[in-house]
Amino acid sequence: MAHYEELLKKLSAHGQGHLLDFWTTLSESDRSRLTSELNDLDLPHIVKSFNNCTEDLRRSNENLDDRLEPLPKDVLGSVARSETETLDRYRTEGLNAIGGGKVAVLLLAGGQGTRLGVTYPKGMYDVGLPSHKTLYHLQAQRLLKIQEIASKHSGKDCIVPWYIMMSEQTKEPTEQFFKKHGYFGLQPQNIVMFEQSTMPCMTFDGKIILETAFSYAKAPDGNGGLYNALQKARILEDFDTRGVEYLHVYCVDNILVQIADPVFIGFCLSKGAACGAKVVEKKVPTEPVGVICMLNGKYHVAEYSEISLKTAEKRNAEGKLVFNAGGIANHFFTVDFMKLIVREKESELRYHVAKKKIPYCNSEGQLVKPPQVNGIKMEKFIFDIFQFASSFAIWEVLREDEFSPLKSGYDAATDNPATCRAALMDLHHRWILKSGGKFVQEDNTNISDIPSCMNSIHPENDNQNSHKDDSEESPIECEVSPLLSYSGEGLEDLVKGRSFVPPVVLWHDAETRQSQL
Numbered sequence: 001m002a003h004y005e006e007l008l009k010k011l012s013a014h015g016q017g018h019l020l021d022f023w024t025t026l027s028e029s030d031r032s033r034l035t036s037e038l039n040d041l042d043l044p045h046i047v048k049s050f051n052n053c054t055e056d057l058r059r060s061n062e063n064l065d066d067r068l069e070p071l072p073k074d075v076l077g078s079v080a081r082s083e084t085e086t087l088d089r090y091r092t093e094g095l096n097a098i099g100g101g102k103v104a105v106l107l108l109a110g111g112q113g114t115r116l117g118v119t120y121p122k123g124m125y126d127v128g129l130p131s132h133k134t135l136y137h138l139q140a141q142r143l144l145k146i147q148e149i150a151s152k153h154s155g156k157d158c159i160v161p162w163y164i165m166m167s168e169q170t171k172e173p174t175e176q177f178f179k180k181h182g183y184f185g186l187q188p189q190n191i192v193m194f195e196q197s198t199m200p201c202m203t204f205d206g207k208i209i210l211e212t213a214f215s216y217a218k219a220p221d222g223n224g225g226l227y228n229a230l231q232k233a234r235i236l237e238d239f240d241t242r243g244v245e246y247l248h249v250y251c252v253d254n255i256l257v258q259i260a261d262p263v264f265i266g267f268c269l270s271k272g273a274a275c276g277a278k279v280v281e282k283k284v285p286t287e288p289v290g291v292i293c294m295l296n297g298k299y300h301v302a303e304y305s306e307i308s309l310k311t312a313e314k315r316n317a318e319g320k321l322v323f324n325a326g327g328i329a330n331h332f333f334t335v336d337f338m339k340l341i342v343r344e345k346e347s348e349l350r351y352h353v354a355k356k357k358i359p360y361c362n363s364e365g366q367l368v369k370p371p372q373v374n375g376i377k378m379e380k381f382i383f384d385i386f387q388f389a390s391s392f393a394i395w396e397v398l399r400e401d402e403f404s405p406l407k408s409g410y411d412a413a414t415d416n417p418a419t420c421r422a423a424l425m426d427l428h429h430r431w432i433l434k435s436g437g438k439f440v441q442e443d444n445t446n447i448s449d450i451p452s453c454m455n456s457i458h459p460e461n462d463n464q465n466s467h468k469d470d471s472e473e474s475p476i477e478c479e480v481s482p483l484l485s486y487s488g489e490g491l492e493d494l495v496k497g498r499s500f501v502p503p504v505v506l507w508h509d510a511e512t513r514q515s516q517l
Contacts, residue, residue, distance in 0.1 A: 007035060014043040015206060022213035022365060030214040037215060041200070041208075049199070049378055050206050053353045064302060065311045069294040070322050071394055077267050078396040092153075093269050094262030098146065099154025102245040105143065105260050108329070108382070109174060109252040110167035110196055110220045116417070117409045121170035123252045124177050125406065127417040129424065130479045130505045135252055135406070136177065140184035141482035142259040149486060150262070160260050161242055162186065164193045165229055167220040171195050185510075194233035196225040199351070199378045201358045209375055210361040217358055217375075223251065223329070224380025227338075227346045236342060239335050247338065249382065251329040253406045255420040256427065258487060264395050268332040273393035275299075275386060276332035279325040280399040285312040289326040292386070292394060299386035301327055325394055327383065328403045332393070341385050349385070351378035401427060425475035431488040432478065432504075436496030439476055444499070447476065476502050483508035 004023060011017045019038060023031065079087070097103050111122045118125065123136040133141075143162055151158040166174050175193060178184070183191060200208040201217035211217040221228070226249075230236055238244075246269075248260050258264070261278075268276035277292055286309070290301045304312070307323065314322040358375040362368050386392070397403070404423035407415035429439070439447040484506055485491050494506060 003035075007038065011038065011043070014047050016043065016208050019208060019210060019216060021210070022361075025365065026214055034214040046200060046208070047206070049351050050202055052350050053376065053378055054206075056350065057353055064295065064306050065308050067296055068300075068302060068307070068311065068323065069297075070316075071293060071299075071325060075271065075273075075392050076394050076396070077271075079263070079398055079401075080396070087263055090263045090266030090270060092262075092266065094264070094266030095150050095153040097246055097265055097269060098150040098160060098260055098262055099156070099158050101159060101243050103260055103265060104161040104163060104239065104242070104244040104247055106163040106165065106226075106247050106249040107139070107252055108223045108226065108249065109164050110170055110223070110225075111252060112167075112169050115408045116406070121166075121174050121177075121252075122406065123170075123174065125417070127255065127406065127421045127424075129421055130477060130503050131481070131507075135255060136174075137181070137184055138255065138482060139252075139257065139259055140186055142257075142486060144185055145482050145484075145486045146260045146262070159187075159190055161238075161244065162191045163235060164191065165196050165226055166193060167196055168198055168218075169220075192235065192238060194229055194235060196229040197221050197232070201356070201375050201377055203375050209358055211359060212361050212367065213365045217360065219356075219377040220379075222352070222379025223382040224349060224384050226382055227342050227349070227380075227385070230338065231342050231346070236335070236339055239338075245335050247331075247333045247335065249331045249333060251405075254328065254330070254403060255406060255424050256402050256404050257330065258402060264330075264397075265332060267395050268393045271391070271393040273332065273389075273391045274334050274337040275389035275391070276393035276395065277325075277383070277386075278328055278330035278395050278397050278402070280328055280397060280403050282321055282324040282326040285309065285321060287326070290383075291323045292325040292327055292383075293323050295387075299389055299392050301381070301383040301386065325396065328405075329382065330402075331382065337389065341388060345385065345388050349380050351380055353377075354379055422475040425478050428480040429476045429478045431480055431485065431491060432495050432500070432506075434488060435491035435494075437491075437498050437500060439478070439504075440499045440501060442501055447502075476504075478502060478504045480506045481508045481511060483510060 004020070008017055008020055011019055026034065109121060109123050113120055113122045113125050116122065116125055124134050126132050126134050143160060147158050147160050150160070164174070171193070178191065198218040199221045201219055202208060209217040246265060248265065250257050250259075264276070264278060279292060282289060282291060288304045290303045292299065292301055294300060295302065302323070312321070312323065316322055354377045355373045356375060356377050357370050357373055358377075359367055359369045360374070400423070404420050405415050406417065406420045410416050410418060432439075433449055441447060478500075480491070484494070
């Protein structure tokens with residue numbers, strides 16, 4: 001009883017005494033579990049974080065327009081507006097760093113596939129490619145390919161360590177998935193998996209939500225939880241042991257991501273940047289995407305909800321949107337900058353609020369799934385550290401080549417498995433065409449190089465496009481193994497002068513299935 005009184009006093013001092021409401025109904029083992037969970041809570045930190053979030057929510061309606069400024073031109077670069085010689089120079093500089101063992105990649109893989117209608121990690125999802133490779137599989141093979149390219153460039157074996165940050169929910173299934181698939185051909189000692197922290201889910205009046213009678217509701221602390229996780233898992237020390245100086249950090253859901261992109265890395269190195277970001281040009285003023293800009297003289301990501309329509313519509317003399325650098329969660333960091341953040345600046349990062357429908361335990365001890373938003377999750381964002389960067393680089397890439405995120409299920413209009421599948425097959429279709437191949441029907445008549453894409457992505461439009469030949473539908477079912485090509489290079493010997501009848505899958509000899517040339 002004394003133990004209960006002591007715990008109740010501790011919780012009540014921070015307004016959380018309700019967490020023991022079911023104490024008298026619990027078994028000894030459930031009491032022990034609950035006590036262990038509650039003793040691990042840093043209540044002063046949680047309450048302070050919630051109060052900061054509440055304050056930020058009150059200020060969320062403040063307009064940032066008067067304080068926002070465009071990015072300085074000297075930090076900007078673009079794939080589309082760079083000469084071939086310039087891109088080659090960046091690529092060489094990036095390959096020098098990769099081949100020298102100075103580069104690691106870091107995957108943010110804490111996301112579950114809940115919005116996709118599955119219960120496993122998003123990285124394990126198969127969007128329906130002809131090969132049925134998952135996101136994890138595609139990324140692993142791209143990593144193998146860039147290691148091969150960098151090894152040839154440097155003349156020595158090259159290893160790019162792969163760090164994977166997972167959440168409590170994704171850790172075990174991800175570890176088992178990699179083990180089951182033999183780490184996709186990578187050496188397991190060069191894959192470092194670590195777990196991010198969680199934060200309690202809160203009611204709007206600051207109460208930690210009970211999920212069951214003996215456990216509270218919790219959620220991952222956002223991709224900005226990376227910096228705390230690097231400290232806890234001693235990843236900084238591992239960087240030093242391996243000689244890593246530069247990081248390429250990205251999110252799991254982009255099916256087109258170029259792992260350890262040497263052009264991006266080389267561009268950031270040429271700028272002497274401590275921090276860099278890949279962006280895509282914002283499509284329209286109302287596109288719901290955060291834009292990288294300046295706020296009070298510091299680098300900042302402004303969420304679309306923070307900018308008025310008038311500011312979002314501003315255009316420069318060239319007719320482009322002034323605030324058009326759409327962030328895609330794809331970053332470059334020096335390890336020295338990471339050390340600064342982890343050891344000196346992490347405590348200055350504030351949590352952001354995500355209003356959610358959070359299952360809770362009612363007064364009768366039953367789990368309730370609310371039909372409406374009933375609480376908040378507190379998250380930090382990876383880009384919150386931009387404000388601390390004294391040197392920065394922004395590299396604009398082509399959306400159709402490098403960005404197609406998997407966010408939702410098939411019922412969503414965009415960012416779904418169908419759009420991701422179409423984006424990858426369209427990219428590979430263009431690779432084969434540029435390498436001298438062509439696509440034909442079974443009767444050997446040519447298929448248009450630029451077919452319609454409406455039917456395959458939006459079947460409801462079939463009737464509107466009924467006048468089109470079936471061969472004009474897109475995407476042409478076409479897939480190139482990442483083991484064959486990283487970004488479209490090296491395919492000429494395989495495809496030049498050849499005709500392909502879809503579906504086409506180009507396999508590497510090392511894969512279990514043979515090339516279907």
